[in-house]
């Protein structure tokens with residue numbers, strides 16, 4: 344569908360979490376708070392994203408996409424994350440072509456998938472490579488960020504109104520179009536605004552306007568937020584402010600000192616303010632959840648060496664203050680062990696959603712941790728279409744378990760009744776209290792049953808446990824062994840009353856094998872081998 348955009352109207356900023364009711368009584372996708380968790384609600388029910396993100400160029404050709412849809416179903420995805428490319432959507436200024444988006448939506452519906460759309464607008468992995476040609480070729484009207492030396496970068500400067508207005512106009516047109524074609528079906532459940540924003544190879548923009556702004560006072564709004572929330576600030580940011588002596592007025596270098604970290608904070612505020620205006624304008628047309636994603640920092644890298652000023656953990660306070668229309672700050676985790684980054688993103692009220700994870704066998708395990716340990720909203724390996732043999736992909740198996748468990752997970756999120764864990768050679772075990780017992784959960788290789796236990800590198804294993812009552816659990820995952828100890832210290836011993844392997848079919852538990860004898864070490868542990876993904880329903884009892 345090609346459409347000419349109507350004149351731009353004034354912006355209305357919506358609150359972060361909004362329960363928006365359509366006139367026909369249907370609710371739009373939205374976020375709700377449930378206990379300590381935040382849940383995404385779609386078609387009036389809580390929803391867990393078992394996702395996968397397409398490689399960057401796949402969604403630019405619907406013929407190319409044709410063979411990919413069945414793969415998504417085979418992998419047991421319920422949601423596909425797919426880009427919307429500004430350059431293809433607005434090839435001429437003010438002339439919009441939504442045909443790719445329309446086709447994505449109709450194919451997703453046919454394949455019973457939901458979509459998260461990724462707005463490849465002003466920035467994609469720092470650069471402005473998806474800006475339309477009429478923007479790229481007119482740097483006088485649409486100025487670039489500059490390096491200290493004066494050299495231009497292929498990054499649109501966030502300091503110039505024309506750049507912002509062009510992005511707002513396009514994004515707003517997209518959201519208006521989505522409202523028109525999708526508000527009753529809610530096939531599109533969330534939108535990512537821009538992609539991995541970040542300054543590189545220097546931490547800040549040295550364009551003329553950027554230099555002017557840098558010399559001005561730190562905006563009062565930020566100073567006020569810092570003063571009012573001093574004790575609640577993210578520790579890294581607190582220490583950064585402290586190092587400058589907790590100053591409450593002055594320009595950026597007067598308040599925070601002269602450093603690349605100050606340059607980064609200055610840029611973060613600007614990027615976040617820009618994104619806020621884009622997101623808020625989009626929400627005036629169609630108010631569904633929106634998030635931004637971040638490229639994470641490699642150990643030892645300094646601002647400027649990594650894409651700086653994006654929604655990184657140490658900048659959460661700045662992003663939250665400047666971009667209230669953004670509901671989630673999300674990490675793209677390509678690192679081997681994800682615990683640290685999940686902890687850094689699941690803080691200060693920010694729910695955990697991982698829109699990009701490395702597409703590798705370990706992704707099938709990491710998802711248990713993200714959802715189980717952090718009440719995660721969802722998980723999504725990147726370049727999902729590149730799976731060679733979807734039928735053998737371990738993700739297919741873990742997504743199968745998680746989709747069976749989804750109603751139970753959603754019912755128990757925010758109540759402290761779900762745990763998740765991952766193990767490898769460096770982290771072989773954990774101990775967690777749940778349902779009146781201490782659960783000792785270990786990597787299956789700690790049993791030494793397998794010759795692979797002698798290998799230096801242990802394959803990643805893990806799982807999720809949902810407690811449904813005292814001593815009652817659903818234990819799911821791969822490569823784990825669990826023993827139990829009562830929390831009460833009166834000499835009681837924990838025994839396994841029953842362990843059943845099984846499946847949920849349409850939400851109803853269908854019992855399979857009774858896992859006793861050799862299978863539970865004659866009542867001493869619950870285990871799932873590393874070549875298997877399964878669910879066991881377990882009940883404990885106490886004896887003396």
Ligand code: DGJ
Nearest residue numbers: 399468538539675699725
């Ligand atoms: C992170 C980006 O967000 C993706 O679009 C893609 O470029 C991947 N990196 C490639 O690893």
